[in-house]
Amino acid sequence: MAATGSDGKMMGLSAYAGKFLRYVRSPSTRIAAFGGLMMYLSYAYAHGSWANPALIGVSVFAGVFLPSYSKLSNKAELWANNQFGFVTAGKLGRFLPQLAFNLAVIWLCFVGGAFNLAGIASVGGWAGAALLTTLASQGTQYLGGYLVARGIGDANRNTIVSIVFNMVLAGLGTAGVPGAREAFLVLGFVLGVLFFGIGLVSDLRSVLAPKGGVGLFLGTFNPFHNSHLMMVRRALDERGLDRIIIHPTLIPRLHADAFRKGEIRVGRVREDGFQVYEKTDKADSNVDYFPTGNIFLPPETRKALIELALAEAGLGNRVEVAFYPETYNTKGFQGVIGEIKRRNPGMRLHTLHGTDFGGMLVRQISDECGWIYPWCILRRDKVSATAIRRGAKGMTSPVVTDVLSQISQNLPVVTAGGRRFRNDNGVLTEGA
Known part of the structure; x- marks a missing residue:
């Protein structure tokens, strides 16, 4: 029985090792790890917080869990669509959990001293930065979905790439880097309006159709x-x-x-x-x-x-x-x-x-x-x-x-x- 148990454990360990290796080899995992690194570099460079433990911890967390975060975001939108049948509801289903996540992450960096206070104040404080980050992220994710519908990439990878791009811009924009702050504000508002506006117009066309x-x-x-x-x-x-x-x-x-x-x-x-x-x-x-x-x-x-x-x-x-x-x-x-x-x-x-x-x-x-x-x-x-x-x-x-x-x-x-x-x-x- 001991041998059988030992074999079972060995087989179990082998299976887990195989899953881990497939996860490590995954392009999504590599993109996410690169995203965590880029998040750290952009915020550390812009805010001068290279050794800040809060920023390091948040960046590592993002680099590890971005693939799961992407999947959950896509599932949240699908759940809301199935519940209500409106595009706007699905977009809110994606937006609200991401806003909550960004509020928590940016608040942790704020209280952990990772931010240039003048820079973060110029975009509405940590809460304003979280809102703008989320709005811009929705827009870039929408563009990623646009590409998926045309056979370019897939939903999870495109979402990760969109989030990574937005994290870099947010890092530079929240520090008041010349040009980056303006781009961050414009991207947040313009893509946010585009993201929700297209969905709202689509829903209105559905209700008011001749x-x-x-x-x-x-x-x-x-x-x-x-x-x-x-x-x-x-x-x-x-x-x-x-x-x-x-x-x-x-x-x-x-x-x-x-x-x-x-x-x-x-x-x-x-x-x-x-x-x-x-x-x-x-x-x-x-x-x-x-x-x-x-x-x-x-x-x-x-x-x-x-x-x-x-x-x-x-x-x-x-x-x-x-x-x-x-x-x-x-x-x-x-x-x-x-x-x-x-x-x-x-x-x-x-x-x-x-x-x-x-x-x-x-x-x-x-x-x-x-x-x-x-x-x-x-x-x-x-x-x-x-x-x-x-x-x-x-x-x-x-x-x-x-x-x-x-x-x-x-x-x-x-x-x-x-x-x-x-x-x-x-x-x-x-x-x-």
């Missing part, structure tokens, strides 16, 4: 379920839409980039046709690669399920399933929206979305693609694509349930809705 036009419904639809059908019906009725265009993702941009870098791979294909993605040894341990789950039906199959469900519901004449693979692969949903605008010149556009991670990402993309009216719905019906992928029943329309059942039986040919598909490990190709 009726009529074309609805855009973009997402993974993995798979298309009863809540998706409900959203389509309600949007047609409540917004008086002429029609709705649905476009599913192919491989989500986050995953496509991670596949290219070798950070994730398809680990296996389940009997029911779902592909299971998994991280590789190259993955960044601080990155959430699967915010919407790691189990996906092939895009061709998801498209077929949407078409079959709409036809069964009698909505095929009012809802179009678009599929622009080349456009999506090169330009993402921004390109898809641009293509839809090109095909519908002068038409009023509305975006349908939920309040989960994917839904709010689509909302952000739509807001940045021009004057598109959001139509948001709070999901409270307990229907979940995640639950369906885990085997839950009764959440999809009869035809979707039937097709998924045929795929799980590994039938070479799947028939449904008067259509016939070849089944290659869950990939449906019509015309078999």
